[in-house]
Amino acid sequence: MAPIVTPVQTHADVPQKTTVAIIGGGIVGLSAALTLAERGVPVVVFEKGRVVAEQSSRNLGWIRKTNRSPQDAPLAIEADKLWAEMAQRTGSNVGYQQNGILFLADTEELVAANRKWLEAVKDLNIDSRLLSSDEVARLVPGSSRSWQGGLYTASDGYAEPTLAASAIARAAIEKGAIVVENCAVRTLATSGGKVSGVVTERGEIACEHVILAGGLWSRKFLGNLNISLPSLPIIGSVLRTAPMEGPTDIAVAGPDFSFRKRKDGGYTITQRAAMSAPLMPDHARIGLKYVPTLRANWRNLRPSLGRDFFSDYALTRKWKDGRISPFERTRTMDPMANPALIQEAMDNLIAAWPAFKTAEIAETWGGAIDVTPDSLPVMGSVPNWEGLTLATGYSGHGFGTGPAAGQLAADLATGAVPLVDPAPYDIRRFG
Numbered sequence: 001m002a003p004i005v006t007p008v009q010t011h012a013d014v015p016q017k018t019t020v021a022i023i024g025g026g027i028v029g030l031s032a033a034l035t036l037a038e039r040g041v042p043v044v045v046f047e048k049g050r051v052v053a054e055q056s057s058r059n060l061g062w063i064r065k066t067n068r069s070p071q072d073a074p075l076a077i078e079a080d081k082l083w084a085e086m087a088q089r090t091g092s093n094v095g096y097q098q099n100g101i102l103f104l105a106d107t108e109e110l111v112a113a114n115r116k117w118l119e120a121v122k123d124l125n126i127d128s129r130l131l132s133s134d135e136v137a138r139l140v141p142g143s144s145r146s147w148q149g150g151l152y153t154a155s156d157g158y159a160e161p162t163l164a165a166s167a168i169a170r171a172a173i174e175k176g177a178i179v180v181e182n183c184a185v186r187t188l189a190t191s192g193g194k195v196s197g198v199v200t201e202r203g204e205i206a207c208e209h210v211i212l213a214g215g216l217w218s219r220k221f222l223g224n225l226n227i228s229l230p231s232l233p234i235i236g237s238v239l240r241t242a243p244m245e246g247p248t249d250i251a252v253a254g255p256d257f258s259f260r261k262r263k264d265g266g267y268t269i270t271q272r273a274a275m276s277a278p279l280m281p282d283h284a285r286i287g288l289k290y291v292p293t294l295r296a297n298w299r300n301l302r303p304s305l306g307r308d309f310f311s312d313y314a315l316t317r318k319w320k321d322g323r324i325s326p327f328e329r330t331r332t333m334d335p336m337a338n339p340a341l342i343q344e345a346m347d348n349l350i351a352a353w354p355a356f357k358t359a360e361i362a363e364t365w366g367g368a369i370d371v372t373p374d375s376l377p378v379m380g381s382v383p384n385w386e387g388l389t390l391a392t393g394y395s396g397h398g399f400g401t402g403p404a405a406g407q408l409a410a411d412l413a414t415g416a417v418p419l420v421d422p423a424p425y426d427i428r429r430f431g
């Protein structure tokens with residue numbers, strides 16, 4: 001079952017023209033819309049289904065710099081500032097808590113990896129620090145296991161995915177953005193070698209700039225334009241408990257579980273060492289690009305070949321403006337949670353923190369994640385496509401950076417000074 005998002009009163013009518021058209025009503029597209037509306041730039045968000053119904057409401061809610069790629073950390077640092085003012089900016093409590101994040105280490109190799117990461121980000125002034133075994137036990141009491149140590153960042157935290165992006169949407173609308181649901185963008189219109197509009201299922205809308213924030217659909221959208229964006233889906237399985245007493249309000253990542261306190265008093269839990277990987281035709285097309293990452297992480301994937309392969313195969317890869325696109329055929333990607341992974345998450349967590357023995361599972365859900373070969377997002381312009389800005393491929397960690405990623409996308413689309421250096425995110429890195 002999909003988590004229930006707080007409602008957003010969106011617009012029924014589609015305008016004939018705007019300045020910036022945004023494809024995708026997830027946290028990135030909506031944050032870009034809020035930024036632009038605050039700057040007085042006319043903006044319309046097109047969402048093929050309901051806003052915030054895919055990744056942005058199904059994630060764990062972690063907002064972290066810990067263990068983030070040093071190239072992506074500057075965006076996360078900027079995001080922290082935006083989260084801190086989010087309640088005031090949106091007029092809604094989005095559940096943001098700077099309660100700290102702890103990554104546990106159960107082997108010497110993990111302690112060494114944590115030390116290596118600290119060394120790599122030492123110039124960024126992040127408050128992360130290594131904890132000894134005793135310090136871990138003091139910080140999060142009640143574990144039945146003895147940990148080698150941990151990596152702790154007090155300034156990290158979390159927010160509630162079912163509250164945050166919808167609050168951003170409501171604030172954007174209040175400030176003048178137009179948000180239209182059930183309106184897929186099929187393709188782009190061009191004129192004089194430049195993007196001149198979006199072709200939607202309700203007709204063409206003229207615009208000067210387009211931001212593509214389509215999550216895991218961006219690869220298909222760009223493929224139809226002969227632009228290759230390497231991105232493959234994996235499915236996370238998540239559960240929430242009923243309200244309960246727990247060991248800590250710090251978000252804790254163990255080797256094969258993670259948990260964090262929710263605003264409703266429960267915990268959000270996952271088996272962090274395992275994701276479902278339904279094999280798709282795209283695995284054959286671009287799988288080789290993932291070999292370097294897979295060498296380190298293949299144990300974390302549970303591949304399967306089944307219905308998903310054939311339903312993806314059946315989706316059109318090329319379509320013309322007037323034809324129904326794959327985006328209208330799947331309004332919301334709603335994968336099932338994998339019951340085996342839900343069970344493993346609980347078993348592993350109870351083995352580590354017996355306090356969870358009494359936890360009552362209130363809900364489970366699945367979420368499909370768009371992963372690029374280097375797990376970094378793709379942001380910026382596309383060669384030979386003037387007027388198109390990409391903001392996609394957040395690879396399982398784009399909720400935390402979402403507000404900053406949206407702002408950066410708005411900057412890049414309109415030629416404003418970029419929030420951070422976008423160079424690491426350039427699509428040309430894939431060749």
Ligand SMILES: Cc1cc2nc3c(=O)[nH]c(=O)nc-3n(C[C@H](O)[C@H](O)[C@H](O)COP(=O)(O)OP(=O)(O)OC[C@H]3O[C@@H](n4cnc5c(N)ncnc54)[C@H](O)[C@@H]3O)c2cc1C
Pocket residue numbers: 023024025026027028029046047048049050051052053054055056057058059060061062063064183184185186213214215216217218221235236237238327331332366367368369391392393394395396397398399400401402
């Ligand atoms: C199980 C799980 C756990 C995660 N945990 C974390 C975490 O703890 N911390 C963290 O930082 N991140 C986490 N993430 C990742 C995070 O959720 C995503 O990186 C982030 O939400 C991406 O936002 P987005 O706006 O790019 O994409 P999405 O939220 O997927 O939004 C894209 C939207 O675009 C729409 N769309 C696509 N194509 C079209 C089209 N042609 N026309 C109109 N609309 C279109 C889609 O319908 C969708 O609503 C997790 C993800 C999952 C699934």
